[in-house]
Amino acid sequence: MAIRVGILGYGNLGRGIEKNIHFQEDMELVSIFTRRNPEDIKTLTDVRVDSVDNILEYKDDIDVLILCGGSATDLPEQTPIYSKYFNVIDSFDTHARIEEHFNNVDASATAGEKVALISCGWDPGLFSLNRLYSECFLPVGNTYTFWGKGVSQGHSDAIRRIPGVKDAKQYTIPVEESVAKVRNGENPTLTTRDKHTRECFVVLEEGANPEEVEQAIKTMPNYFSDYDTTVHFISEEELQRDHSAMPHGGFVIRSGKTGLNDETNQIIEYSLNLESNPEFTANVLLAYARAVYKMSCQKVVGAKTVFDIAPSLLTNKSRQKLLKETL
Amino acid sequence: MAIRVGILGYGNLGRGIEKNIHFQEDMELVSIFTRRNPEDIKTLTDVRVDSVDNILEYKDDIDVLILCGGSATDLPEQTPIYSKYFNVIDSFDTHARIEEHFNNVDASATAGEKVALISCGWDPGLFSLNRLYSECFLPVGNTYTFWGKGVSQGHSDAIRRIPGVKDAKQYTIPVEESVAKVRNGENPTLTTRDKHTRECFVVLEEGANPEEVEQAIKTMPNYFSDYDTTVHFISEEELQRDHSAMPHGGFVIRSGKTGLNDETNQIIEYSLNLESNPEFTANVLLAYARAVYKMSCQKVVGAKTVFDIAPSLLTNKSRQKLLKETL
Numbered sequence: 001m002a003i004r005v006g007i008l009g010y011g012n013l014g015r016g017i018e019k020n021i022h023f024q025e026d027m028e029l030v031s032i033f034t035r036r037n038p039e040d041i042k043t044l045t046d047v048r049v050d051s052v053d054n055i056l057e058y059k060d061d062i063d064v065l066i067l068c069g070g071s072a073t074d075l076p077e078q079t080p081i082y083s084k085y086f087n088v089i090d091s092f093d094t095h096a097r098i099e100e101h102f103n104n105v106d107a108s109a110t111a112g113e114k115v116a117l118i119s120c121g122w123d124p125g126l127f128s129l130n131r132l133y134s135e136c137f138l139p140v141g142n143t144y145t146f147w148g149k150g151v152s153q154g155h156s157d158a159i160r161r162i163p164g165v166k167d168a169k170q171y172t173i174p175v176e177e178s179v180a181k182v183r184n185g186e187n188p189t190l191t192t193r194d195k196h197t198r199e200c201f202v203v204l205e206e207g208a209n210p211e212e213v214e215q216a217i218k219t220m221p222n223y224f225s226d227y228d229t230t231v232h233f234i235s236e237e238e239l240q241r242d243h244s245a246m247p248h249g250g251f252v253i254r255s256g257k258t259g260l261n262d263e264t265n266q267i268i269e270y271s272l273n274l275e276s277n278p279e280f281t282a283n284v285l286l287a288y289a290r291a292v293y294k295m296s297c298q299k300v301v302g303a304k305t306v307f308d309i310a311p312s313l314l315t316n317k318s319r320q321k322l323l324k325e326t327l
Numbered sequence: 328m329a330i331r332v333g334i335l336g337y338g339n340l341g342r343g344i345e346k347n348i349h350f351q352e353d354m355e356l357v358s359i360f361t362r363r364n365p366e367d368i369k370t371l372t373d374v375r376v377d378s379v380d381n382i383l384e385y386k387d388d389i390d391v392l393i394l395c396g397g398s399a400t401d402l403p404e405q406t407p408i409y410s411k412y413f414n415v416i417d418s419f420d421t422h423a424r425i426e427e428h429f430n431n432v433d434a435s436a437t438a439g440e441k442v443a444l445i446s447c448g449w450d451p452g453l454f455s456l457n458r459l460y461s462e463c464f465l466p467v468g469n470t471y472t473f474w475g476k477g478v479s480q481g482h483s484d485a486i487r488r489i490p491g492v493k494d495a496k497q498y499t500i501p502v503e504e505s506v507a508k509v510r511n512g513e514n515p516t517l518t519t520r521d522k523h524t525r526e527c528f529v530v531l532e533e534g535a536n537p538e539e540v541e542q543a544i545k546t547m548p549n550y551f552s553d554y555d556t557t558v559h560f561i562s563e564e565e566l567q568r569d570h571s572a573m574p575h576g577g578f579v580i581r582s583g584k585t586g587l588n589d590e591t592n593q594i595i596e597y598s599l600n601l602e603s604n605p606e607f608t609a610n611v612l613l614a615y616a617r618a619v620y621k622m623s624c625q626k627v628v629g630a631k632t633v634f635d636i637a638p639s640l641l642t643n644k645s646r647q648k649l650l651k652e653t654l
Contacts, residue, residue: 019587023466044587099650119654126460128654129638133453135653136614136641137607139350183600258606260346260371266607267600273510275592279585280464283593287463305654307639311456314463323426326462327446327455327632 002028003293004061005286006086008052008078009068010034010041012246013091016282017066018044024286026316030062059085063296064289067091080104083303084112087296089285091121098124106303115296117304120288121281122272123147123250129306130252130270138256138266144182146174146195150248150277158223159200162216164208167236169243171199174250182253185265192226200231203239248277287314329355330620331388332613333413335379335405336395337361337368339573340418343609344393345371351613353643357389386412390623391616394418407431410630411439414623416612418448425451433630442623444631447615448608449599450474450577456633457579457597465583465593471509473501473522477575477604485550486527489543491535494563496570498526501577509580512592519553527558530566575604614641 003026007014010032021029031048034041038049050058055065065086069075075092082088083105092101098119109116119125123145131143152172159168178195181188188194200217204210214231217224234242249272258264274280288306291313295304312322330353334341337359348356358375361368365376377385382392392413396402402419409415410432419428425446436443446452450472458470479499486495505522508515515521527544531537541558544551561569576599585591601607615633618640622631639649 020585022587023585095654098654099647102650124654126464129460131653132638132642132649133456136617136638137453137610139610185600258347258350258603258610260349264603264606266602266610269596269598269600271596271598273594273596276585279591280593283464283466283585305650307649307654308637310635310637311459311463312634315459320426322459322634323429323632326458327422327425327451327634 002026003290004028004030004063005289006030006055006058006062006065007032007068008055008065008082009074010036010043010049011068011070012278013281013285014066014068015044016276016278016280017068017285018047020279020282021286023283024290026290027286031058055082056085062086063293064089066285066289076101076104079116079118080108083109083114083116085114087115087292089117089120089289089292091125091281091285092119093121093124095124102303102305110302113301115292115300115302115304117288117292117306117309119305121284122274125281125284125306126272127250127252127270130268131254132307134252134254134256134268134270138254138258138268140258140262141254141256141266142182142187144190144195144253144255145250146179146253147250148172148174148196148248150250150274151243151246155198155200155223158220159202159217162213162220164205164213165202166205167203167239169201169239171201173197173199179251179253182255183267183269185255185267187255193228196227198224198227198229200229201234201239201243202231203236204233245275246277247275248280249273290314290316329353330617331355331357331390332616333357333382333385333389333392334359334395335382335392335409336401337363337370337376338395338397339605340608340612341393341395342371343603343605343607344395344612345374347606347609348613350610351617353617354613358385382409383412389413390620391416393612393616403428403431406443406445407435410436410441410443412441414442414619416444416447416616416619418452418608418612419446420448420451422451429630429632437629440628442619442627442629442631444615444619444633444636446632447612449601449611452608452611452633453599454577454579454597457595458581459634461579461581461583461595461597465581465585465595467585467589468581468583468593469514471517471522471580471582472577473506473580474577475499475501475523475575477577477601478570478573482525482527482550485547486529486544489540489547491532491540492529493532494530494566496528496566498528500524500526506578506580509582510594510596512582512594514582520555523554525551525554525556527556528561528566528570529558530563531560572602573604574602575607576600617641617643 033052067090071094155170251271254268360379394417398421482497578598581595
């Protein structure tokens, strides 16, 4: 019997799940749930769409519900609510609030006897795994995380909120020179500015002043003021044509020491080079949905993170096959 | 209370454990066990050495026994024997015999109610983990494993068995051009020769014929005949001076496709750049020793592989710290 999956929220990530679930032979998509009018949703495949208001009617028809909302307002509310009734996964990524979110979700998933995996994806998620693994294998050393080259949704949104901006895309770009130093075992101390640059492609509203907009971007605290930022003004057509993709990626590098006197350099690197961030994230969530399902069959309950998931739970291959082909 | 570790076998790996256990705040080294006369063993630190004949006297004093013997003859015998009495880890790496070894060890560890982790290290081990993870996240695609640049003990030994050879070191070197094609998402079909070259540094016995030795190396089946091999003859002093280190490393690259019609390229890469192979392997085994210990406290029994170990079992950090600092 297939693992029955539901999607709550039909944005980039929800569409990513819809487009990629066909790779998972042991899964089927039961329904997409939306806060919008279901009839207004144009799906990419032939899949049922229902209102989130009816979701509890599917309580016995869905093995894992994948929550595809945003971390700012959707998930802090949705994951605690739905983990009472469904095994769930979310991709909550507000680092400062992860512990609070974990505790909220743990309480409701435990009460509902469900499994709830939070903060899954590639960062937090796979990058977190690699930080943990590499710090366990090289207890003394430095961990460096670089992101990009890729589109940051958060930074693109921040630019769009500036008066005079019609649309924008922002690329986060790792500083090659710093990456090279880290790979070379130099253990540099890197400031925010040393690690990444930011490149912005902006479409102006008619009559807007480009110098004012550029100034507003470059001085924006948290988002841009600590970085070397480049701003390009382009037409709406150019933005559509050249900047519609959502590539991303990055590196987690652990540069550590071993030996009686820390005399030996050892480097572990994990990197992603993604043409589509939401499609890759969707695939990560789908593999972890299998793990959530298996854990629920084993009567595990409560909130979990990727740290709690044994790798063998992610696959539908037999142990024998894994021993023969993968180990 | 500290996790009490024993070492069986005092070669490169055993010394690696001895040199690196000080990084693990929650572990102590109880004793090294040897088949040689304990008095002949010169340790690097102030640690007890005892004969393996007395090892069962330590049954209640050791939480995890790390088996540091070779895969050819030591481990197939030792792991089944000692997993009856101790929680154990080995680094068994004869791929073709892993399933058989797993079954043998599982039977005795289960009978003895112990946990036995087999085939731990970096390949098999961390590279296996990354093959599994990346194939779960990118179900359609190709996985490429490259090794090196590094010293292959097996190939160095094979050269040493040739008549006329006094000593030798062999480096396995990945073919840069092939690695670049893989990273570029070209999904090339690569022969053995396309993936690695082999470079040999050989010290001849007096009077040996270099041309005969070179020919014997280059035509050796399995080890060299399928590769482009370079042979350098050097003096014993040069070998000592320039080739005593044991660097190694390599890459696991998954080049996969996502999307409704497999239209999106996604690349996951994991790489190691190690100045000392045995010291790094030792650190991997030590982290997994912690996991074995924790599992034994949870009454888990039987043979396990790295696939069965949840990442959180490797660390002594609290969940709270992991949520705050690592996720």
